[in-house]
Amino acid sequence: MISVVVVDDHPVVIAGVRAWCSLADPPIQVLDAGPTVATAWLPPGNGADVVVFDLQLDLTGPAYGDLKRLVDAGRQVVVYSMRADRETVLNCLDIGAFTYLTKAEGEDHLVAATLAAAQNVPYLPPMLSGAFGTDNRPDRPRLSPRETEVLLEWFRSESKEMVAKRLHLTVRRVNACLERARIKYANVGRPAPTKAALVARAIQDGLVQADEL
Amino acid sequence: MGSVERGLLRQGLRYALGLRLVVVATASLAALLLGTAREPVPATAMVLLINAWNVYYAVRTLRGAPRWLVPADVTVLSAVCLLQVWPAPTDGGSGSTNWVSAAAAIALVTYPWQLGTRALAVATIAVMTADIGGAAIADPDGWLAGLGLASIPIRLWMVAEVALSWSLYRLVRRSAQAADRLVARGERIRRDTAVAAARRDDEREYLAALHDTSSATLLMVGAGVAAGGERWLAEQASRDLEVISGPAVVSQREVDLVGMLREVVRHTPLRVRWRGPAAVPMRAVDAVMLSHGTREALTNVVRHAETDSAEVAVSVVGGEAETVVVEVVDSGRGFASDQVSEHRYGVARSIVERMTRIGGRATVDSSPGRGTTVRMECPRTAPESDDGNVEIIATRFQRGLLWATVAINLVILLLLDLPKLLASHDAYRSVAAQYVAMGGFVVLTLVVAAGLLRRRGLGRWRWPLLALVFVLSAVATESVPPDQRLGYAHWSEGNAGWTVVLLLLDTRPLIFVGVLAGHYLMTFAQTVLGADAAITFAASVNATVIVLAFQLGVGMIAIVLRQLAVSSARVARAEEEVRTTEAVAAQLARDRRERYADLAETTVPLLSGLASGELDPGAESVRRSCAVEAAKMRRLFAEDATVPDPLLHELRACIELAERNGVSVTFAEFGERPTIPTGVRRRLTEAPLWALATARGKVRLTVVGSDGTVTVSAVTGRPTEIDPFPDGDGVHTSATVDGDRLWIQSSWQGKS
Numbered sequence: 001m002i003s004v005v006v007v008d009d010h011p012v013v014i015a016g017v018r019a020w021c022s023l024a025d026p027p028i029q030v031l032d033a034g035p036t037v038a039t040a041w042l043p044p045g046n047g048a049d050v051v052v053f054d055l056q057l058d059l060t061g062p063a064y065g066d067l068k069r070l071v072d073a074g075r076q077v078v079v080y081s082m083r084a085d086r087e088t089v090l091n092c093l094d095i096g097a098f099t100y101l102t103k104a105e106g107e108d109h110l111v112a113a114t115l116a117a118a119q120n121v122p123y124l125p126p127m128l129s130g131a132f133g134t135d136n137r138p139d140r141p142r143l144s145p146r147e148t149e150v151l152l153e154w155f156r157s158e159s160k161e162m163v164a165k166r167l168h169l170t171v172r173r174v175n176a177c178l179e180r181a182r183i184k185y186a187n188v189g190r191p192a193p194t195k196a197a198l199v200a201r202a203i204q205d206g207l208v209q210a211d212e213l
Numbered sequence: 214m215g216s217v218e219r220g221l222l223r224q225g226l227r228y229a230l231g232l233r234l235v236v237v238a239t240a241s242l243a244a245l246l247l248g249t250a251r252e253p254v255p256a257t258a259m260v261l262l263i264n265a266w267n268v269y270y271a272v273r274t275l276r277g278a279p280r281w282l283v284p285a286d287v288t289v290l291s292a293v294c295l296l297q298v299w300p301a302p303t304d305g306g307s308g309s310t311n312w313v314s315a316a317a318a319i320a321l322v323t324y325p326w327q328l329g330t331r332a333l334a335v336a337t338i339a340v341m342t343a344d345i346g347g348a349a350i351a352d353p354d355g356w357l358a359g360l361g362l363a364s365i366p367i368r369l370w371m372v373a374e375v376a377l378s379w380s381l382y383r384l385v386r387r388s389a390q391a392a393d394r395l396v397a398r399g400e401r402i403r404r405d406t407a408v409a410a411a412r413r414d415d416e417r418e419y420l421a422a423l424h425d426t427s428s429a430t431l432l433m434v435g436a437g438v439a440a441g442g443e444r445w446l447a448e449q450a451s452r453d454l455e456v457i458s459g460p461a462v463v464s465q466r467e468v469d470l471v472g473m474l475r476e477v478v479r480h481t482p483l484r485v486r487w488r489g490p491a492a493v494p495m496r497a498v499d500a501v502m503l504s505h506g507t508r509e510a511l512t513n514v515v516r517h518a519e520t521d522s523a524e525v526a527v528s529v530v531g532g533e534a535e536t537v538v539v540e541v542v543d544s545g546r547g548f549a550s551d552q553v554s555e556h557r558y559g560v561a562r563s564i565v566e567r568m569t570r571i572g573g574r575a576t577v578d579s580s581p582g583r584g585t586t587v588r589m590e591c592p593r594t595a596p597e598s599d600d601g602n603v604e605i606i607a608t609r610f611q612r613g614l615l616w617a618t619v620a621i622n623l624v625i626l627l628l629l630d631l632p633k634l635l636a637s638h639d640a641y642r643s644v645a646a647q648y649v650a651m652g653g654f655v656v657l658t659l660v661v662a663a664g665l666l667r668r669r670g671l672g673r674w675r676w677p678l679l680a681l682v683f684v685l686s687a688v689a690t691e692s693v694p695p696d697q698r699l700g701y702a703h704w705s706e707g708n709a710g711w712t713v714v715l716l717l718l719d720t721r722p723l724i725f726v727g728v729l730a731g732h733y734l735m736t737f738a739q740t741v742l743g744a745d746a747a748i749t750f751a752a753s754v755n756a757t758v759i760v761l762a763f764q765l766g767v768g769m770i771a772i773v774l775r776q777l778a779v780s781s782a783r784v785a786r787a788e789e790e791v792r793t794t795e796a797v798a799a800q801l802a803r804d805r806r807e808r809y810a811d812l813a814e815t816t817v818p819l820l821s822g823l824a825s826g827e828l829d830p831g832a833e834s835v836r837r838s839c840a841v842e843a844a845k846m847r848r849l850f851a852e853d854a855t856v857p858d859p860l861l862h863e864l865r866a867c868i869e870l871a872e873r874n875g876v877s878v879t880f881a882e883f884g885e886r887p888t889i890p891t892g893v894r895r896r897l898t899e900a901p902l903w904a905l906a907t908a909r910g911k912v913r914l915t916v917v918g919s920d921g922t923v924t925v926s927a928v929t930g931r932p933t934e935i936d937p938f939p940d941g942d943g944v945h946t947s948a949t950v951d952g953d954r955l956w957i958q959s960s961w962q963g964k965s
Contacts, residue, residue, distance in 0.1 A: 134884030134919050156915045156926040166949045
């Protein structure tokens with residue numbers, strides 16, 4: 001069974017995550033939940049497949065250091081945060097987080113993101129997609145116009161069916177675009193074992209060709 | 214021609230005529246009383262006739278001179294000069310002066326205020342020629358014997374006086390023009406500010422009125438509050454239409470506040486107790502604001518207070534700066550003020566902002582169960598802006614006059630007195646003393662000029678310098694032998710007075726006249742004490758009158774100019790007010806027409822339909838149209854160029870409205886956006902606004918800025934019909950329908 005540890009200082013959030021996990025199919029086991037990152041490092045949390053991680057645990061700003069240490073230890077981290085600004089989102093992805101979810105997206109995406117993280121297949125929720133689509137940093141990966149278009153339309157509509165209809169594509173093609181964009185992001189910036197694993201898996205699955213990157 | 218210049222010419226003319234009247238009368242009547250005339254009877258007739266003519270001339274000139282008047286005047290003056298044989302003194306030679314010369318001189322000196330330059334030259338030559346001719350006729354033997362030559366300096370002095378008077382006139386007039394230009398520039402700036410301020414005021418007032426009227430009505434219909442053709446709705450809709458199409462309220466006219474408030478009270482269903490005076494006249498714009506505020510307060514009582522009565526109290530408090538206070542008191546439910554959102558457009562913005570805008574203030578005092586008191590105060594008269602114009606004009610005038618006096622003084626000293634000094638070298642007791650005095654006067658004049666250049670007054674140096682003038686004058690007189698005093702060699706006698714004039718020009722009239730007279734008395738005293746003078750007493754009176762009159766004239770002009778500065782500033786201000794009021798009214802009318810045009814195609818037909826009963830407020834389509842129009846107004850209220858991100862600000866206003874109607878909105882935005890012009894922004898938010906206003910259930914609203922393109926997108930439950938959103942202003946709108954969802958997005962390609 002897929003297991004998860006929740007690092008969040010808000011009891012309501014933890015209760016919500018527990019509820020969603022218990023209803024998930026296949027069910028997800030919540031090994032432990034706590035307000036500090038220690039929960040993820042100590043038993044039983046250290047054995048979890050996925051860490052659901054609230055980025056802002058205190059007032060000193062985003063806990064990038066904690067995230068780095070988790071990622072460098074090879075943990076699959078789903079960042080689950082109130083923050084929805086592009087800089088924070090892209091920073092977390094650069095560090096090597098598996099994906100980034102805003103609290104508003106939890107209900108629709110947390111379970112699916114956790115399952116994807118356990119299987120190490122790309123997962124791109126709408127807000128993260130919007131952050132990718134409007135990324136204008138000089139060291140950003142080169143996306144094709146179609147990929148950017150799909151990223152933004154997915155961000156706007158939250159419905160792959162609608163994106164497909166609007167852009168006259170198949171839903172498969174929409175998914176492929178999103179996943180390729182995600183892999184391209186895993187292939188740039190700070191080296192991290194999680195990012196390398198994601199790229200390797202994608203090449204293995206034939207999502208991208210090695211020479212495309 | 215500006216108001217200052219106009220005022221100067223009018224005043225200057227009046228004083229020129231006055232000066233001529235007084236000087237001629239003094240000199241001629243003095244001569245008459247002293248009885249020195251050779252032919253007493255015709256001389257007396259001449260005195261009477263010339264004074265009568267002067268009066269007639271002055272009156273006719275002030276009433277608008279006919280063309281023949283000035284030539285007639287020149288003829289009369291020439292005739293008097295030619296006939297000076299009658300009043301000429303029995304004993305005197307032509308070297309001395311009689312009152313005729315004084316009269317001719319003063320008339321010529323005052324001519325620049327009445328004649329053009331060329332006419333002035335002609336008149337001067339004519340009168341001077343007549344004067345010389347008259348002197349020759351009066352004493353042909355003396356004239357031929359060489360006394361004619363001796364009389365040349367005094368004639369030259371008269372011509373110089375005319376020239377100086379003319380340059381004085383030109384300089385002062387130029388400073389008037391400069392003052393006019395300055396005032397006009399100040400006025401332009403103030404007018405632009407006033408127009409801008411009034412536009413802002415009117416815009417806010419218009420929005421506030423819209424909020425109180427059309428917006429509220431449309432919102433109610435949109436929310437489905439009004440089911441059928443209710444009378445009050447139709448009445449309200451037609452009142453709303455009046456507000457939309459009504460004229461701008463900003464005006465400076467006075468109206469009666471109480472009358473306006475009674476009208477407001479008449480339209481409320483409440484029982485209103487009334488306290489206050491029978492009438493309170495005040496500026497229309499303020500009265501309108503107060504009555505709108507009162508209307509809003511009473512509406513709030515109807516809506517929220519759960520009572521059917523209220524009290525409206527009007528009072529005027531304060532001493533000089535009167536303040537009008539209007540209180541709306543109810544003893545209804547009340548509320549805890551900390552529980553009411555500050556951002557609501559209601560009471561806070563309508564009343565508090567209105568009052569702040571017109572320089573007043575408003576407080577809302579309430580607590581649960583104890584009723585509510587809304588207190589509005591505003592100053593009864595507009596705060597007077599302190600008048601910089603007086604300062605500008607007065608400074609300009611004073612500088613002009615001082616420069617003119619510096620020029621006069623230098624001309625007199627160097628061109629008139631220096632030749633006298635050089636010609637009389639042998640006569641003086643000490644030539645060195647004469648040169649010291651001459652040099653001293655020139656230096657003093659230059660000191661004043663330097664101060665003028667550096668725009669600094671004399672300050673505390675005035676009195677030491679003045680003492681120096683007296684000392685120099687006394688030294689100069691003392692070194693003239695007693696028998697030459699008041700004669701040709703005694704150049705400093707009257708002309709030292711010019712330096713006195715220069716030093717005292719900006720003091721009070723009494724000091725000016727007193728010191729000047731004191732200087733003459735000192736010189737006369739020195740002469741009298743020193744025994745026999747060079748010329749007779751009567752002759753010296755006439756000579757003194759000419760010089761003194763001119764000096765006094767300059768001093769008088771200084772006083773006139775100071776008064777003129779005040780009155781001109783007042784006139785300029787009044788003219789400015791008229792022009793500003795016109796400019797404001799014109800601009801506001803234009804603004805209103807434009808705003809009406811904005812609403813004419815959408816809001817106006819809806820309100821007209823509701824007013825006439827043609828539209829059924831219960832019908833779904835009408836309800837939806839009203840909701841959309843209400844949302845558009847909400848967006849209009851949120852339009853504010855000063856917020857950092859107007860697009861998000863306006864969208865948030867629409868989101869807030871939708872959420873109040875029970876719609877759940879998720880909003881997200883990413884990316885950098887270029888600055889979006891207002892027109893584009895309106896079109897860009899048109900479709901999302903419609904989606905928010907008509908939606909039921911959930912809406913996802915996003916804004917994306919990417920590569921210079923701005924896209925606003927809304928995903929919502931699919932409504933029964935979709936309004937068309939034509940492209941325009943570079944904005945493209947497209948819709949995608951998928952099952953029961955509608956996805957509509959508008960994008961605009963700005964500069965990347």
